[in-house]
Amino acid sequence: MKCVIKGVHQVPMGFANAFLIEGDDGLTLIDAGYPDREAAVFGAIRGLGRSANQLKQLIFTHGHPDHIGSAAAIVRQTGARTYMHPLDITMAESGGPFRPLTPAPGLLRQILCNLFFHPNERLDPVAIDQPLTDGELLPFAGGIEVIHSPGHCAGQVALLWRPGRMLFAGDVCMNVMGLGDPLGFESLKDGRASQRKLASLPFDAVGFGHGKPIARDASTRFRHKWGNPDIQISSASDATHRTAAA
Numbered sequence: 479m480k481c482v483i484k485g486v487h488q489v490p491m492g493f494a495n496a497f498l499i500e501g502d503d504g505l506t507l508i509d510a511g512y513p514d515r516e517a518a519v520f521g522a523i524r525g526l527g528r529s530a531n532q533l534k535q536l537i538f539t540h541g542h543p544d545h546i547g548s549a550a551a552i553v554r555q556t557g558a559r560t561y562m563h564p565l566d567i568t569m570a571e572s573g574g575p576f577r578p579l580t581p582a583p584g585l586l587r588q589i590l591c592n593l594f595f596h597p598n599e600r601l602d603p604v605a606i607d608q609p610l611t612d613g614e615l616l617p618f619a620g621g622i623e624v625i626h627s628p629g630h631c632a633g634q635v636a637l638l639w640r641p642g643r644m645l646f647a648g649d650v651c652m653n654v655m656g657l658g659d660p661l662g663f664e665s666l667k668d669g670r671a672s673q674r675k676l677a678s679l680p681f682d683a684v685g686f687g688h689g690k691p692i693a694r695d696a697s698t699r700f701r702h703k704w705g706n707p708d709i710q711i712s713s714a715s716d717a718t719h720r721t722a723a724a
């Protein structure tokens with residue numbers, strides 16, 4: 479378990495991340511990793527000096543196997559309420575099969591997508607207590623905003639934890655060998671639109687379903703990659719650095 483920013487902890491669950499948010503009202507888990515990884519979540523909860531029944535919410539960024547894999551086991555031991563976008567609920571509640579993906583552009587992602595994503599996989603189904611709606615503000619941990627961001631997956635959402643200005647991007651993008659595309663898309667066109675949408679949001683930190691979180695100045699990197707450079711703010715400090723280096 480690693481602390482990303484104050485109040486947010488990264489829980490590695492195979493080649494996928496989950497995140498624990500500490501609130502006055504209990505713990506919130508974002509995503510549930512690959513199957514048989516629940517011990518990582520319980521270890522992280524203990525590491526915070528908390529007990530399993532203090533995990534109150536489990537919010538899924540989307541319904542893929544590497545994000546719901548350990549969910550059933552976690553819910554059994556914690557009783558956490560589960561949240562997911564309606565377009566992915568059928569996959570989670572049936573435990574597969576999963577809608578197919580087309581690999582993202584580039585050889586590396588094509589290889590990894592075929593290696594890691596198996597639409598016919600079957601796993602422990604998890605019941606969803608509450609569907610998520612685009613634009614809603616979940617009243618946990620001081621406020622978590624839901625941003626529907628389809629493309630990689632029709633029910634993909636990003637989650638913005640307002641008190642810490644941290645974005646949970648799920649698989650809208652990843653940070654494996656640099657900030658870039660996820661392994662695959664259901665719709666590349668929708669996926670690009672969602673990446674641009676995230677690049678317009680106000681945040682400092684970002685956590686990904688795959689790869690290293692970014693703790694500071696993350697929205698600048700998103701704008702460089704996917705945003706409109708004309709609306710880019712910050713740069714006073716960059717300019718100072720350049721002057722100092724020169």
Ligand SMILES: [Zn+2]
Binds near residue numbers: 540542630631649
């Ligand atoms: Zn995914």
Ligand SMILES: [Zn+2]
Binds near residue numbers: 494545687
């Ligand atoms: Zn994933």
